[in-house]
Amino acid sequence: MAKKVMEVRDVYKSYGDEVKTEVLHGLSFAMEENEFSSIIGPSGSGKSTLLNLIGALDYPTAGEIEINGTSLGSLNEDELADFRNQNLGFVFQFHHLLPEFTALENVLMPVWIEKGSPSSADREWAEELLETVGLYTYRNNLSTKLSGGQKQRVALARALMNRPGIVLADEPTGNLDTETSEQAYDLMRDINEQYGTVIIIVTHDRHLAGRTDRIIEIVDGKITRDIEGSPEGEFATWDDMAPSYCIEHQRVRSGKTH
Amino acid sequence: MWFELKMAVRFLISGRLQTLLIVLGITIGVAVQVFLGSLIGGLQQDLIQETIGSSPHITITAEDELPRRISPEYGPGSRVITFVEREDNIKNYFQIERNLETRDDLTAFTPAVVGSGFANRGDISESIVMRGVDREGANSIYNLEKRLESGQFNLGGSNVLIGKGLADKLSLVPGDTMRISTGDGSRERFSVEGVFDLGSQDLNNSWIFADISRAASFLGLSGNEVSQVEMQVEDVFRAEEISSELREEFPAMQIESWEETNADLLNALESQSASSLVIQFFVIVAVTLGIASVLAVSVVQKNKQIGIIKAIGARPKRVGRIFLIQGGLMGSIGAIMGIGGGLGLSQLFVTLVRDAAGDPLFPIQLDYQFLLISFIVATVAGMIAALVPARNSARLNTVEVIQNG
Numbered sequence: 001m002a003k004k005v006m007e008v009r010d011v012y013k014s015y016g017d018e019v020k021t022e023v024l025h026g027l028s029f030a031m032e033e034n035e036f037s038s039i040i041g042p043s044g045s046g047k048s049t050l051l052n053l054i055g056a057l058d059y060p061t062a063g064e065i066e067i068n069g070t071s072l073g074s075l076n077e078d079e080l081a082d083f084r085n086q087n088l089g090f091v092f093q094f095h096h097l098l099p100e101f102t103a104l105e106n107v108l109m110p111v112w113i114e115k116g117s118p119s120s121a122d123r124e125w126a127e128e129l130l131e132t133v134g135l136y137t138y139r140n141n142l143s144t145k146l147s148g149g150q151k152q153r154v155a156l157a158r159a160l161m162n163r164p165g166i167v168l169a170d171e172p173t174g175n176l177d178t179e180t181s182e183q184a185y186d187l188m189r190d191i192n193e194q195y196g197t198v199i200i201i202v203t204h205d206r207h208l209a210g211r212t213d214r215i216i217e218i219v220d221g222k223i224t225r226d227i228e229g230s231p232e233g234e235f236a237t238w239d240d241m242a243p244s245y246c247i248e249h250q251r252v253r254s255g256k257t258h
Numbered sequence: 259m260w261f262e263l264k265m266a267v268r269f270l271i272s273g274r275l276q277t278l279l280i281v282l283g284i285t286i287g288v289a290v291q292v293f294l295g296s297l298i299g300g301l302q303q304d305l306i307q308e309t310i311g312s313s314p315h316i317t318i319t320a321e322d323e324l325p326r327r328i329s330p331e332y333g334p335g336s337r338v339i340t341f342v343e344r345e346d347n348i349k350n351y352f353q354i355e356r357n358l359e360t361r362d363d364l365t366a367f368t369p370a371v372v373g374s375g376f377a378n379r380g381d382i383s384e385s386i387v388m389r390g391v392d393r394e395g396a397n398s399i400y401n402l403e404k405r406l407e408s409g410q411f412n413l414g415g416s417n418v419l420i421g422k423g424l425a426d427k428l429s430l431v432p433g434d435t436m437r438i439s440t441g442d443g444s445r446e447r448f449s450v451e452g453v454f455d456l457g458s459q460d461l462n463n464s465w466i467f468a469d470i471s472r473a474a475s476f477l478g479l480s481g482n483e484v485s486q487v488e489m490q491v492e493d494v495f496r497a498e499e500i501s502s503e504l505r506e507e508f509p510a511m512q513i514e515s516w517e518e519t520n521a522d523l524l525n526a527l528e529s530q531s532a533s534s535l536v537i538q539f540f541v542i543v544a545v546t547l548g549i550a551s552v553l554a555v556s557v558v559q560k561n562k563q564i565g566i567i568k569a570i571g572a573r574p575k576r577v578g579r580i581f582l583i584q585g586g587l588m589g590s591i592g593a594i595m596g597i598g599g600g601l602g603l604s605q606l607f608v609t610l611v612r613d614a615a616g617d618p619l620f621p622i623q624l625d626y627q628f629l630l631i632s633f634i635v636a637t638v639a640g641m642i643a644a645l646v647p648a649r650n651s652a653r654l655n656t657v658e659v660i661q662n663g
Contacts, residue, residue, distance in 0.1 A: 052657050057569060078573045085571020092660050096566045100268040113572045116260035158570070170660075 002032035005165050005198050006054065011063030013049050023049045025221045026063070031166075031200065036192045038201040038209040041218035048170070050218065051202045055168050056084045068165055085114055089159025089197070093171035096155060097143035103154045104130065104139040110161045122161075129157035132194075133187055149180030156187060166198045167191070173208055185211060210235040262576055265567070266583035269560060280552045281592045287545040288596020288636050291538045292629065293603040296622045298534045300604075302527050304620035306494060309523060310516045312401040312456060314488035315497045318504065319512045320348045347483040348511070354487055357507055363500060367489035368395020371470055373477035375440040377420075379428040386424065388438065388466045390473020399490055402454060402467065408432055409452030413469045417451040423463035425453045438466070444476055542639050545592075549585055549643035557581065557647045557654075564651050565659025578652035582644045589640020593633040600632075 007030045014022040023046045031037065041047040052058040053065055056072050057080075065072045068087055075083055084090075097106045107126040111118045118126070130136045133153035135146075143151060152172060159167045169188065173181035185208065192199045201212060209215050210231065217225040229235045270277045348354065351369055358367045371390035376383050389396075393413045397403050403411045407422055409432030420430060430436060430450050439445040448468065456462055468476075474483065491497050497515040504513050517524060557564070564577055604622040613619055 048661060052661075055569075057657050057660075078575070081568065081571050081573045083571075084569065090569055090660075092566075092569075094660075096562065096660065098268075098563050098566060100272040100563070109567065110570050112261045112264065113567065113570060113576075 002034070004030050004032055005035075005068055006031040007064075007066045008050075008054065009064045009066070011050075011053060011060045011065060013046075013053060013058075014061050022061075023221050024053075024060070027218075027221075027223055028063075029216060029223065029226060031198055033198065034192065034196050035198045035200075035214060036189065036212050037199070037214035037216065038203060038212040039216045039218060040203055040206065040209040042204060045218045046221040047202050047204075047218050051168060051170055054200070055088060055090065056080050085110055086162055087164050087166065089162070089164040089167035091152065091155045091159050091167065091169040091172045093174040097146075097151050097158075099142070099144045102140050102142055103135060103146065103150075106143055106154055107157045107161055109158060114162065126157070126161060129160055130154070132191070133157045147180075149176050149183060152176060152180070152184055153187060156184070156191070160191065160195065160197065163195075164197070166200065169199065169201045171203050171205070172201060173203070173205065181208070259579075261572070262579045262583055265580045266587060269556065269563075269580065270584055270587060273556060273559070276552055276556065277588065280548055281588050281595070283548045284545050284589060284592025284636060284640070285595040285599055287541045288593045288632055289599035289603060291541055291632055292597050292600025293607070294534055294537060295628050295632070296600065296604045296624065297607065298530060299623035299625055299628065300620050302530065303623050305523070305527065308457065309520060310494060312399070312405065313516070314399050315491045315494060315516045316489050316501050316504070317514050318348070318354065318487040318489075318508070319485065319514075320346055321510050321512050347479055347485055348487065349483055351482065351484045351487065354508065354511075357504075358487070358489065361500075363492050363496065365490045365492055366395065366398035367487060368392050368399060369470065369484040370396070370486050370488055371473045371477060371479055371483075372485040373440060373473070375438050375444075377424065377428060377466070378437045378439065379430065382428055384424060384427055385464065386438065386466050387464050388418075388468055388473055388477065390468050390470040390477070392470050395488075396467060399488055400456065400467075405454045405456060406452045407455050409450070412451045413467065415469065416446070416448045416472060417469070418448045419452045419454050419467040420450055421462035421465045422453050422455045423459060424466070425450070427463070438476075440477060442478055444478065446476055542635060545636070546639045546643040549588055549640050550646060553581055553585060553644050553647035554650070556584070557651045560651075561654065561659055564654050565656050568654070568656040569660055574652040577654075578648035581648040581651050582641050585640035585642075585644025585648075586637050587640070589637040589643075590633065592640075593636035596636065597629050597632060 009028050011024055011027045012022065013024040014020045027050065039047050039050065049058075053060050053072075054067070056067070056075075059073065067083075070083065070087075072080065072083070097103075098109065101109070104126055107129055108118050108122065111122045111126075127136060127139065130139050133156055135150055135153055135157070138146060138150065143154065146154065152175075156167075156169075156172075159169075167188075172188070173184050176184060188199050188201070191197055201208065203209055212235075213230055214228045215225065215235070216223055217227075227234065348369075355367075355369075358364060368391060371388075373388050375386055375388060377386045378384075391413070393411075396413075397411070402419065406419070409419070411419070413419065418436075420436075425431070428436065430453070432450055432452055434450045435447050436450060437445060437447055448466075454462075454467075456465065470484075471481075474481070479485070491500055494516070498517040501513050501515040501518075505511075568574065568577060601624075608618045608622050611619055
């Protein structure tokens with residue numbers, strides 16, 4: 001059996017002090033080495049909240065999250081920051097490069113944060129990553145001079161800089177057109193295969209989710225489906241399948257009351 | 259720290275106009291501070307120089323009133339007779355001289371014989387103060403050679419130097435002779451060798467310098483008596499301290515420093531310094547508030563960047579440090595430019611503002627310690643101004659920022 005890289009055990013999350021709103025109601029799942037998975041759900045389902053928790057950006061109200069053998073709840077804010085730097089890569093929906101820096105500098109950012117200035121080996125690795133995402137020639141361009149798709153590819157290179165075991169991609173194709181979305185997807189696939197990096201895509205794009213190897217569907221803060229498959233096999237028709245919340249919705253339309 | 263510095267520099271560069279404006283603000287603030295400080299420092303030094311540059315800083319005279327009691331010998335019932343013996347002269351000068359020679363905080367000391375009398379020429383009679391001095395010693399304290407308006411700096415025999423006020427009143431020029439008489443009835447002729455200007459009307463109207471042994475015999479002092487010992491000290495603001503030390507050594511002597519005799523001047527200078535400090539303080543406060551407001555805006559503008567670097571692993575404290583460094587950088591760059599500007603202004607002032615003779619009114623004081631302090635104050639003020647923005651940036655909620663794009 002493959003090694004577990006992430007385990008989420010009975011995680012709850014609620015917000016607010018006086019009026020508590022529970023967003024996640026006891027989620028549990030695990031991720032193994034080399035996984036290429038997606039978490040999908042409609043907006044408001046709690047998938048972004050889950051992303052923040054497994055991204056070590058926030059603490060769960062109850063339950064435990066373990067990544068690479070470290071229980072995140074045992075880390076303080078500073079340790080959590082160091083943990084993110086070393087173990088997690090992020091690709092955000094709004095690409096989020098630093099406009100004050102060049103493409104190469106953006107890729108090197110995790111190293112800068114970690115140790116102040118990069119070694120020549122770090123530099124070579126950053127250039128290799130830019131090569132991988134096909135932007136080596138743009139390495140000295142200010143990030144504001146790059147197109148949306150290019151920015152997202154640089155962000156992907158940055159996410160890989162510190163060789164994290166896991167890359168979390170939040171709506172990675174959300175702002176891209178069909179063609180550049182396709183490129184971004186192919187790139188994530190390549191990286192997953194080439195470096196063995198676990199890639200978790202958080203999206204509401206059913207088409208994109210259907211092209212991963214595992215789909216975890218969240219509705220109203222609960223896992224409603226957790227299906228393994230492959231883009232060519234089980235998920236070939238996934239795009240046509242109605243989401244679970246729609247089925248429920250259709251029942252209402254067919255006249256049944258709760 | 260490299261990461262923070264790099265971020266700070268990039269943030270400052272990317273905020274071009276903002277950065278430029280606030281650095282300009284600091285530059286002006288520091289320039290005003292440096293200009294004002296140099297101006298007032300120069301003015302004060304000039305005033306002090308004018309006041310005491312060519313006069314003794316500390317003067318030792320004999321305790322002039324020694325009370326004596328005569329009583330027990332006369333037995334019970336007899337009247338107690340007390341009287342005051344006037345002791346005008348210092349008898350133990352050599353002892354004082356030996357002591358002063360061991361001090362390294364004096365630049366000069368010299369004995370003087372002082373007595374008053376009248377100078378007569380024809381029908382005119384003017385009251386004078388005769389000072390018998392040692393030629394070199396007096397020159398080092400009164401700078402006599404340079405202050406001679408006419409004639410020669412020659413004090414041998416019956417030669418005297420007189421003040422220019424006295425010379426005018428008695429119509430004396432070098433080469434003339436004059437009669438001087440004392441209350442004791444001494445009356446002798448002296449030859450005027452030179453006329454000096456000590457910069458004070460009082461002194462110019464009454465002082466006469468003569469050779470010390472000649473003056474002693476004329477004024478009726480015995481060979482080893484002197485009236486006073488005058489000295490100049492290395493650091494004029496230590497005069498009172500040195501006086502106190504001397505008072506302990508020579509309790510029977512009366513010892514006065516210029517700081518005592520010019521207490522009014524010192525008070526005035528101190529109030530001037532205080533008001534200059536108040537102005538400088540408020541300049542710094544204004545500059546600090548300026549930096550604070552710009553950085554507060556910058557934190558909001560860089561919201562997104564702060565969120566990203568926090569997400570990819572920058573600890574909150576380090577994010578705060580980026581803004582502290584920005585404040586410090588703006589402060590120190592502004593300070594360097596301001597110091598340059600302030601010195602330029604001072605130079606301009608010296609060049610443009612001149613007295614009737616075309617000389618600068620007073621020299622501008624260039625105090626490196628003061629410049630260093632200005633630099634440090636501006637840098638620290640910049641960092642203090644950055645405290646609140648830095649705290650806000652450290653507290654910024656990463657999750658909110660990255661999700662709201």
